[in-house]
Amino acid sequence: MRHFSELYWRLDGTTSTNEKVAALKDYFAAVPPEDAACGLTVLCGAKQLRAVPMKLLREWAAEAAGLPLWLLEECYAHVGDLAETLALVLPETFPTEPQAFEQPAADSFSLSQCLAETVRGLKGRSDVEKRQVVEATWRRLAPRERIVWHKLLTGGCRVGVSRTLVARALSELSGLEPAVIAERMMAATIETAEDFQQLLSPEPTAADGLRPYPFFLASPLEAEPDALGEVTDWQAEWKWDGMRAQVVRRAAGVTIWSRGEERMTDAFPEIVAAAEQLPPGTVLDGELLAARPECLLPFAMLSRRASRKRVTKKLLADIPAVFVAYDLLETAGADLRALPLSQRRHQLLDLLPVAFDRPPEPRGGGTAAGDCPGPEGQLFHSPLVVGRSWEELRQLRAEARRRGVEGLMLKRLGSPYAHGRPRGDWWKWKIEPLEIDAVLHYAQAGHGRRAGLHTDYTLGVWDGDELVTVAKAYSGLSDKELVEVDKIIRATTVQRHGPVRVVEPTLVFQLAFENVSRSTRHKSGIAVRFPRIQRWRRDKQPRDAATLADLEALLAQAAGRAHHEGTKDTKKSSS
Amino acid sequence: MSDLLAVTPNGLYCAAGDFYIDPWRRVQRAVITHAHADHARPGSDRYLCAAPGKHVLRTRMGSTAVIDTLRYGEPTTMSGVEVSLHPAGHLLGAAQVRVSHRGETWVVTGDYKLQADPTCEPFEPVRCDVFVTESTFGLPVYRWPEPAAVAAEINAWWQANAAAGRTSVLLAYALGKAQRLAALLEPTIGPIYAHGAVMKLVEAYRASGVRLPPIDRVPPRSRRVGGGKGLVIAPPSAAGTSWLGRFGETATAMASGWMLLRGVRRRRALAKGFILSDHVDYPDLMRAVELSGASRVLVTHGFSDVVARLLRERGLAADVLQTRFVGEATPDDTDSDDDEAGP
Ligand SMILES: [Zn+2]
Numbered sequence A: 001m002r003h004f005s006e007l008y009w010r011l012d013g014t015t016s017t018n019e020k021v022a023a024l025k026d027y028f029a030a031v032p033p034e035d036a037a038c039g040l041t042v043l044c045g046a047k048q049l050r051a052v053p054m055k056l057l058r059e060w061a062a063e064a065a066g067l068p069l070w071l072l073e074e075c076y077a078h079v080g081d082l083a084e085t086l087a088l089v090l091p092e093t094f095p096t097e098p099q100a101f102e103q104p105a106a107d108s109f110s111l112s113q114c115l116a117e118t119v120r121g122l123k124g125r126s127d128v129e130k131r132q133v134v135e136a137t138w139r140r141l142a143p144r145e146r147i148v149w150h151k152l153l154t155g156g157c158r159v160g161v162s163r164t165l166v167a168r169a170l171s172e173l174s175g176l177e178p179a180v181i182a183e184r185m186m187a188a189t190i191e192t193a194e195d196f197q198q199l200l201s202p203e204p205t206a207a208d209g210l211r212p213y214p215f216f217l218a219s220p221l222e223a224e225p226d227a228l229g230e231v232t233d234w235q236a237e238w239k240w241d242g243m244r245a246q247v248v249r250r251a252a253g254v255t256i257w258s259r260g261e262e263r264m265t266d267a268f269p270e271i272v273a274a275a276e277q278l279p280p281g282t283v284l285d286g287e288l289l290a291a292r293p294e295c296l297l298p299f300a301m302l303s304r305r306a307s308r309k310r311v312t313k314k315l316l317a318d319i320p321a322v323f324v325a326y327d328l329l330e331t332a333g334a335d336l337r338a339l340p341l342s343q344r345r346h347q348l349l350d351l352l353p354v355a356f357d358r359p360p361e362p363r364g365g366g367t368a369a370g371d372c373p374g375p376e377g378q379l380f381h382s383p384l385v386v387g388r389s390w391e392e393l394r395q396l397r398a399e400a401r402r403r404g405v406e407g408l409m410l411k412r413l414g415s416p417y418a419h420g421r422p423r424g425d426w427w428k429w430k431i432e433p434l435e436i437d438a439v440l441h442y443a444q445a446g447h448g449r450r451a452g453l454h455t456d457y458t459l460g461v462w463d464g465d466e467l468v469t470v471a472k473a474y475s476g477l478s479d480k481e482l483v484e485v486d487k488i489i490r491a492t493t494v495q496r497h498g499p500v501r502v503v504e505p506t507l508v509f510q511l512a513f514e515n516v517s518r519s520t521r522h523k524s525g526i527a528v529r530f531p532r533i534q535r536w537r538r539d540k541q542p543r544d545a546a547t548l549a550d551l552e553a554l555l556a557q558a559a560g561r562a563h564h565e566g567t568k569d570t571k572k573s574s575s
Numbered sequence B: 001m002s003d004l005l006a007v008t009p010n011g012l013y014c015a016a017g018d019f020y021i022d023p024w025r026r027v028q029r030a031v032i033t034h035a036h037a038d039h040a041r042p043g044s045d046r047y048l049c050a051a052p053g054k055h056v057l058r059t060r061m062g063s064t065a066v067i068d069t070l071r072y073g074e075p076t077t078m079s080g081v082e083v084s085l086h087p088a089g090h091l092l093g094a095a096q097v098r099v100s101h102r103g104e105t106w107v108v109t110g111d112y113k114l115q116a117d118p119t120c121e122p123f124e125p126v127r128c129d130v131f132v133t134e135s136t137f138g139l140p141v142y143r144w145p146e147p148a149a150v151a152a153e154i155n156a157w158w159q160a161n162a163a164a165g166r167t168s169v170l171l172a173y174a175l176g177k178a179q180r181l182a183a184l185l186e187p188t189i190g191p192i193y194a195h196g197a198v199m200k201l202v203e204a205y206r207a208s209g210v211r212l213p214p215i216d217r218v219p220p221r222s223r224r225v226g227g228g229k230g231l232v233i234a235p236p237s238a239a240g241t242s243w244l245g246r247f248g249e250t251a252t253a254m255a256s257g258w259m260l261l262r263g264v265r266r267r268r269a270l271a272k273g274f275i276l277s278d279h280v281d282y283p284d285l286m287r288a289v290e291l292s293g294a295s296r297v298l299v300t301h302g303f304s305d306v307v308a309r310l311l312r313e314r315g316l317a318a319d320v321l322q323t324r325f326v327g328e329a330t331p332d333d334t335d336s337d338d339d340e341a342g343p
């Protein structure tokens, strides 16, 4: 634990990429391969086991610290991080019990051993047994190590480091290309010492047969596109509102990878079946969408589909999926990524000649997409949006919301398929968001670098004289404004429920969002998609903020388009 | 019977003695616990403070202010009410105010700490019936490390920066914290410089007889100060300003009680934070309450409601002293000269 905790704090203490890579290299060089594998899993943000419920851990820590539980809750509300709060209140050293067995020195308590004994090992044990392990582990660890361990224990250990950086460190350590490491990291689960050794092996490995390529991510286009140069150097496509994915067809079979580098193969059997018809050695980059031949389905339905572990026949029929390819990365086993986009696209069209086209609503609506149903099938290419000038594209982009897409993608025709998010060749040109002015109703302290500041806002709109909540939003203000708002929140608190403060309606914020739908999540009965605060409207009185009727009007407009109401908004991957 | 001390629109007032303690408006007679801006405000007719704090209070209240002093422990009478000042350990001349009348004794702590500080008299526990205490860091997460250990950490950081040719910039509140830090520094490592706001108070400390290592004022508009070996003490408001540009490559750290929280360090984008406060931490707050022997405790300045609730659960008559203008501790002021302004 000492090495991993050291790594955690070094990464936490720096914003420099070079120092982060150095810390990672030091860690991987210092620990045995089984620990390196464990550390890598945590660093890459793999889903973690929640071995002990937070609630119990709080109770045990309060007791060990001799504090009433309410006081620990106050501390948590102030600190904003449970793992840290607990470590700060626990006794620095526990009195050793006379009958206590011999403890090995803390540095001989390796990460893999610690995870096996005190995290995974707790599965299925009784609360009494868990508590014994927890208390014994507190005794073994230094306060700084405890913070990291608490995070592992509660399944919330996230480290501020990208996979690209981890791959770079491992590449410098092994002498292998960063891309090879990155690809192997995507393809294989690395859990054991052997897995880790395989990852750094100079020889080709089994994982090489399944691996996708690191995704090329587009950057948001903030200015007008005219600055990008000639429109003829660019390719425009719709930015589909689905899940970015790679379909990898190799001799070993078909795998579907999300942008989060998770395997989604099992969730989309019809895509797998269709991809099996492709020649081995084919890799497609594209978007998973939920769609019927007669219409496109809302993102919420795709998300429901993707979250199921087992896909029933009914689900397959209710929410059919398609894959719309943007790009061809590999054909006949040859890596095409260095070729210009125009050439890759040419080969893509040879492989998938059918373009995806669906009206966003059933039975047509007089949209540009036409009234006839789209073609049957699962694999399509994404059609181009053709404009002879930036102005024409601007006009086409204005249709995006009505078409159920998020805007346009702009890709330079000569661009190779790069790795990560380099700026310049691929841009996402999203539609302007919807906006309302909303009033701050509840506030809660933030986490991480916002700990201790009230930065989680729940905003409301007026329903007569009453504020009804419509969205939770986190960011959008400058650090300076956050501090100022925090002060006002403290000064205008009328009630406190644990960490949540109810405030007088005095603060008005401009809230931007992508869409509206019915929902029971908020009191207003309406949920907005991707809410974020655009700015603080100091010039507005709370009474000037939006009303429920304003939102209903937006909803009525939107309902003209999507007949299926979104159920649960889940995080989605966007390109 | 009404309380000996009560909050009025002007501030904490003793009606029997007709004087205020740390008033926030201009009054006739102001007893001042210490010279921080939220306690000492200019414009009152007469001030009373502890003798060691006179020079410092003068720099803040101006040359024409009428300042009376009392030695620590020396009693005086104001309209029949006995008043004396006792070391609070917060900074040079900081005092707790003891007020005694008709057999009842109150102590108002002002800001205080129990930790050692080479630049001021140590905190003196004073027995009383009613104890009015600050609670800036009144949560159990706040437990200060030993000041000697923190000093060693600061000097090691400075040494490492000096070895790498980087100027060390240490952010600290101009009054109290800056001078305490100066006294903890190891002057053999390199030259020590101070921002003008800090320097004025360094001089007031020296005039009061406090020994501090050699410190130079940062020369205006000059370049390359200290050849990369120096350490600059600057107020937090200097962070990120062009004023720091003249030092070439720098490493910046801040010394404050709030540095205990990881989120605060990250928010301030500080690679380094030293946990050093001139306020009591939670265990010392509990100890101070016990040492006072008070059966009634009034809590102000900070986590008042939390501390009052806890003390009530422990069987004391405890309440929040509602002071105006002084809100909760918020972690992000850079202009103020005390931790109270928050992390
Ligand atoms: Zn103070």
Ligand SMILES: [Zn+2]
Pocket (backbone or CB within 6 Å): B036, B038, B039, B110, B111, B301, B338, B340
């Ligand atoms: Zn104060």
